[in-house]
Amino acid sequence: MDYLCMLITKPPHSDEGAERMCGISNAARDRSMGVAVYLIGDGVLCAKRHQHGHVGAHIKRALERSMSVYASAQDLRARGIAETQVEKGIVITEDIEGRFLKDAMERASRVISW
Amino acid sequence: MVDGTKTLGIMLFTSPYGSQDADHVCRIAERALDMGYGVHIFLYGDGVHAQLAGQDPKMFYNVGAALERIAEKGGVIKSCVRCSQARGYVDGGYDEEEDRYRSSKSLDAVRIYSLYGFIDIIKDADTLITFGSS
Numbered sequence: 173m174d175y176l177c178m179l180i181t182k183p184p185h186s187d188e189g190a191e192r193m194c195g196i197s198n199a200a201r202d203r204s205m206g207v208a209v210y211l212i213g214d215g216v217l218c219a220k221r222h223q224h225g226h227v228g229a230h231i232k233r234a235l236e237r238s239m240s241v242y243a244s245a246q247d248l249r250a251r252g253i254a255e256t257q258v259e260k261g262i263v264i265t266e267d268i269e270g271r272f273l274k275d276a277m278e279r280a281s282r283v284i285s286w
Numbered sequence: 287m288v289d290g291t292k293t294l295g296i297m298l299f300t301s302p303y304g305s306q307d308a309d310h311v312c313r314i315a316e317r318a319l320d321m322g323y324g325v326h327i328f329l330y331g332d333g334v335h336a337q338l339a340g341q342d343p344k345m346f347y348n349v350g351a352a353l354e355r356i357a358e359k360g361g362v363i364k365s366c367v368r369c370s371q372a373r374g375y376v377d378g379g380y381d382e383e384e385d386r387y388r389s390s391k392s393l394d395a396v397r398i399y400s401l402y403g404f405i406d407i408i409k410d411a412d413t414l415i416t417f418g419s420s
Contacts, residue, residue: 179415181310213306269317276413277292277323285415 175206177280179272180215184227190218193286194230201237208240208280210272211262212247215286219243219258228259235261244268293324295411297404298333300418302349307417308336312352314415319359326407327356329365329396333418334373337365337389337396350393357395364403365396 178197184190197207211219218227219241234241241262248255248264255264265271276283296315302308315325329336341350353363367387370376376398378388387398397403408414 181307181417213310267317269314270321273294273314273318273321273323276415277294277318280413283413283415285417 173204173206174281175208175275175279176200177208177210177272177276177283179210179212179276179283179285180218181213182286183214183217184223185225190215190227190286193218194226194234196284197234197239198230198237201234201239206239207234208242208275209234210268210275211241211243212268212272213244214247214251216243216247216251216253219248219262220253221257221259231259231262235259242268242271291324292412293326293410294318295407295414296325296327297407297414297416298327298329298336298418299331299416301332301335302341303343303346305418308333308349309347309352311336311417312347312349312356315356315361316352316359319356319361325356325361326411327353327361327363328404328407329363329369330404331366331369331418332373334365334369334375337363337370337375337392337398339391339393353393354395363396364399364407365392366404367398367400370398 180193200207243262243264245264245266298311300307318325336349375389375391376387
C-alpha cells in the first residue's frame with residue numbers, strides 16, 4: 173500500500189496550510205493510501221478538541237478512517253494544551269522527530285511538509 | 287539505529303526566530319543523525335540568515351549552535367550564494383580549496399555554495415522535506 177506522510181507546522185484557521193492537509197489526506201485515503209499526519213510547532217493546535225471549522229472535523233474524520241495522527245508532547249506543553257484537550261485517538265509523543273523520521277525514511281512513498 | 291545509507295534532505299526558506307521553522311529543521315536533522323541517517327540541509331532565501339555567526343538568543347532555541355552540532359555530527363549544511371550575497375554574507379570570492387564562498391559573517395559549519403547544491407540535494411536525498419514554503 174502506498175503510504176503518505178504529512179508534517180504539519182501550521183495552525184488551523186490562520187492560513188491554508190492545515191486546510192490543505194485536510195483535503196489531501198482525505199483524498200489520499202479515498203485512493204486507498206495509508207496516511208500519517210504529524211503535528212509539530214503550531215501544528216499541534218490542529219489537535220485540539222471541540223474546534224469549529226474544517227480542521228477539527230477533519231481530524232476526527234481522519235481518525236475514524238484509520239489515519240494515524242501524532243502530536244508533539246513538547247509543543248503541546250509549550251502552548252498550554254493539556255492531554256485532556258486533545259482529540260481522542262491522537263497519539264501524543266515525546267519523540268515526534270524520531271517517529272516521523274522512521275515513517276518518512278523507511279515506510280512512506282511520499283512525504284509532504286507545511 | 288539504521289545503516290546510514292539513507293539521506294534526509296531539508297530545505298529551509300525562512301529566517302530563524304521569526305518562526306519555528308529553523309528550530310524544526312535543526313531538531314529533525316539532529317534526531318536523524320542520531321538515528322544513523324545522513325542529513326543534507328540547504329538554506330535558501332531568508333533561510334540563509336540561519337548561518338549568521340554569533341547568534342545569542344536569550345529565550346529561544348539557539349539555531350546557530352544547533353547547526354554547529356549538526357555539522358559536528360556529520361550533517362552537511364549549504365546555503366545559496368546568491369541569497370547570501372544579497373543579504374551581505376559573502377565577502378570574498380570562491381575558495382576552490384575549501385569548495386565554498388568566503389564569508390567572515392557565517393558559521394564555519396555552513397558552506398556558502400552555488401544553487402547546484404540545492405539541485406544535488408533534490409537529486410540525492412532519499413526523502414526531501416521543506417520548511418517555510420507555502
